[in-house]
Amino acid sequence: MLLKIYLKELKDCFRDRRTLFLTVLLPIVMMTGLTFFYEQLVSGDEGETYTLAVDQSFGKEEEKILAGFDNIDIVKSSDPEKTLEDGDAAAALVLSPDFISKIESGQEASVTMVGDSFSQKSSNLMSLVSNALSIYEKTVISERLQAQGTDLKLIQPFTIDQKEMSEEDPNINLIAMLIPLILSIAIGIGAGPAASDLFAGEKERKTMEALLMTPVKRPTLLFAKWLTIATIGAVTGIITLIVVAIEINLLTENLRKAVSFGDNAGLVIGFGVLVSVIYAMFTASLLMLTSVIGKTVKESQSYSTPIMMLAVFPTMITTGIGVNELSFQHFAIPVLNLFSLLKELLFGVINYEHILITIASNLICMIIIFIIGRILFLKDKWVMN
Amino acid sequence: MIEINEVTKQFQDKKKFVTALKHVSFSVNKGEVVGLLGENGAGKTTLLRTIATLLQPTDGTVTVSGYDTIKNPNEIKKRIGVLFGGETGLYDRLTARENLEYFAVLYGLSKHETKVRIDDLAKMFGMRDYLDRKVGGFSKGMRQKVSIARTLIHNPDIILFDEPTTGLDITSSNVFRQLVHQLKREGKTILFSSHIMEEVSMLCDSVAMMHKGELVYHGNLQELYQSEGSSDLNYIFMSKLVRGNENYAS
Numbered sequence: 001m002l003l004k005i006y007l008k009e010l011k012d013c014f015r016d017r018r019t020l021f022l023t024v025l026l027p028i029v030m031m032t033g034l035t036f037f038y039e040q041l042v043s044g045d046e047g048e049t050y051t052l053a054v055d056q057s058f059g060k061e062e063e064k065i066l067a068g069f070d071n072i073d074i075v076k077s078s079d080p081e082k083t084l085e086d087g088d089a090a091a092a093l094v095l096s097p098d099f100i101s102k103i104e105s106g107q108e109a110s111v112t113m114v115g116d117s118f119s120q121k122s123s124n125l126m127s128l129v130s131n132a133l134s135i136y137e138k139t140v141i142s143e144r145l146q147a148q149g150t151d152l153k154l155i156q157p158f159t160i161d162q163k164e165m166s167e168e169d170p171n172i173n174l175i176a177m178l179i180p181l182i183l184s185i186a187i188g189i190g191a192g193p194a195a196s197d198l199f200a201g202e203k204e205r206k207t208m209e210a211l212l213m214t215p216v217k218r219p220t221l222l223f224a225k226w227l228t229i230a231t232i233g234a235v236t237g238i239i240t241l242i243v244v245a246i247e248i249n250l251l252t253e254n255l256r257k258a259v260s261f262g263d264n265a266g267l268v269i270g271f272g273v274l275v276s277v278i279y280a281m282f283t284a285s286l287l288m289l290t291s292v293i294g295k296t297v298k299e300s301q302s303y304s305t306p307i308m309m310l311a312v313f314p315t316m317i318t319t320g321i322g323v324n325e326l327s328f329q330h331f332a333i334p335v336l337n338l339f340s341l342l343k344e345l346l347f348g349v350i351n352y353e354h355i356l357i358t359i360a361s362n363l364i365c366m367i368i369i370f371i372i373g374r375i376l377f378l379k380d381k382w383v384m385n
Numbered sequence: 386m387i388e389i390n391e392v393t394k395q396f397q398d399k400k401k402f403v404t405a406l407k408h409v410s411f412s413v414n415k416g417e418v419v420g421l422l423g424e425n426g427a428g429k430t431t432l433l434r435t436i437a438t439l440l441q442p443t444d445g446t447v448t449v450s451g452y453d454t455i456k457n458p459n460e461i462k463k464r465i466g467v468l469f470g471g472e473t474g475l476y477d478r479l480t481a482r483e484n485l486e487y488f489a490v491l492y493g494l495s496k497h498e499t500k501v502r503i504d505d506l507a508k509m510f511g512m513r514d515y516l517d518r519k520v521g522g523f524s525k526g527m528r529q530k531v532s533i534a535r536t537l538i539h540n541p542d543i544i545l546f547d548e549p550t551t552g553l554d555i556t557s558s559n560v561f562r563q564l565v566h567q568l569k570r571e572g573k574t575i576l577f578s579s580h581i582m583e584e585v586s587m588l589c590d591s592v593a594m595m596h597k598g599e600l601v602y603h604g605n606l607q608e609l610y611q612s613e614g615s616s617d618l619n620y621i622f623m624s625k626l627v628r629g630n631e632n633y634a635s
């Protein structure tokens with residue numbers, strides 16, 4: 001009986017164009033958009049050139065300061081700041097008159113840099129020009145000290161050697177933020193309409209009364225409907241993962257380089273799918289509860305929308321945390337544990353204890369929510385309008 | 386067949402208790418067609434839902450075919466068909482056949498029984514032409530026929546209709562009336578609520594009149610006409626309500 005009700009509910013849901021759109025098409029569109037956005041973000045300034053406005057007096061000697069920075073194009077102007085304001089340059093560099101000859105003769109000279117820190121392009125250019133000026137400044141200091149016979153080691157007492165603990169590509173952190181975020185949103189959006197329709201919708205259309213009039217036990221109906229919502233959520237989640245895997249592999253360069261699971265690829269993908277299914281089941285329980293409480297589809301959606309919004313917040317917690325810093329609570333709190341576990345998996349870490357904690361905490365919460373739903377569904381007040 | 390004994394039903398509305406049924410008692414015999422009359426809020430739907438086991442009485446008992454609604458709801462569900470409204474309880478994205486097959490499964494019919502029953506009902510209601518079309522595109526009349534067929538899919542002995550012709554056009558209402566005649570000939574027990582006095586007059590053997598949750602009259606329709614000296618059910622109903630109001634005030 002359970003299987004027959006479940007199959008009918010699935011057939012009914014997948015005939016709904018809205019469910020089809022949200023389950024299949026939306027994840028594809030969302031993932032494509034975000035994958036390309038992140039790819040562009042990580043490849044960012046590669047090959048990009050910036051225009052720097054300088055004074056007409058900016059000569060060959062001054063240009064040597066910027067030698068080695070091939071991505072800086074110089075444009076001469078009688079009023080560099082005006083050129084910047086007009087949008088013809090990303091930043092302006094104004095040197096005091098006779099800049100090079102003053103430096104060479106040991107006189108005081110000044111540099112003014114003008115830019116727009118709200119513009120990414122302008123900030124990048126100012127950073128490049130600052131670097132160039134720092135290098136030039138160090139060269140001048142070295143030359144002056146050498147001229148006085150001073151050992152250069154005096155101004156460089158030690159060297160700094162910075163090493164990365166993780167050998168992973170830094171872009172993997174972006175993917176570890178992107179995938180759980182989209183996955184949690186996609187599962188919520190995909191399963192939402194079906195959840196609202198299967199309880200609140202049935203109450204609104206009065207098919208619920210017809211169902212309750214049959215000799216089928218209410219818990220059987222409840223479980224079949226929950227299973228339908230969980231299946232739609234899981235299908236949405238798996239489609240999302242497949243789409244992101246295909247797009248990263250075929251359509252990106254930087255993100256593809258970042259994802260490399262080595263010998264663990266099969267296990268990482270397998271656990272990724274498992275945790276998505278578990279999350280879909282947990283979300284289905286929450287959505288089921290909002291739909292049981294709602295008298296109409298609209299009312300049910302007004303309860304479920306804020307709950308689904310909560311799924312966005314864990315990304316703010318896990319983004320700033322390293323994989324080695326993830327602890328028990330990150331895996332014990334539902335929703336947060338989806339982000340934490342996927343982050344670990346994407347970094348190629350398979351920690352069975354963390355996987356078990358994640359599954360157990362989701363199952364416990366799911367059972368509690370399901371019991372509350374069952375109690376409500378057995379009461380007339382919540383099943384009939 | 387249906388025994389309603391001192392039934393009281395209270396609902397809790399925030400901190401207040403609202404009494405929807407007050408000590409209602411009457412019975413419906415096998416093969417009888419009984420009309421349930423009353424204004425909006427009189428308690429007709431609550432009573433039908435209580436008989437249908439969807440609601441539990443706060444006090445009193447309801448038995449259907451000898452089974453208590455609280456102790457044996459599933460035995461009752463197997464024996465009754467219920468239609469709330471004229472054209473409700475259908476899944477728009479399924480075809481008429483799929484709707485009927487689904488409810489046949491829920492009532493435990495075998496594949497063969499389901500096929501035979503759907504063929505019979507399709508013939509009875511003239512639904513063959515649109516049996517395999519999705520219900521979402523149906524007219525009110527077509528939906529009503531499928532809804533009634535869904536109610537009768539398990540061939541119940543007792544049928545409850547709650548305002549079955551409300552909002553339906555004259556053709557669809559006539560389909561319902563012909564069906565009640567046919568079911569009556571088959572010996573089915575029918576209890577239906579209605580606002581339409583002509584319909585009740587035309588179809589029923591007995592009437593039960595309700596006012597503010599109380600039963601103000603129950604009896605044979607012909608006897609009622611004789612005792613009131615009129616065959617105008619509308620007039621009789623209004624005068625019963627006025628008397629009910631007077632009793633209520635006193």
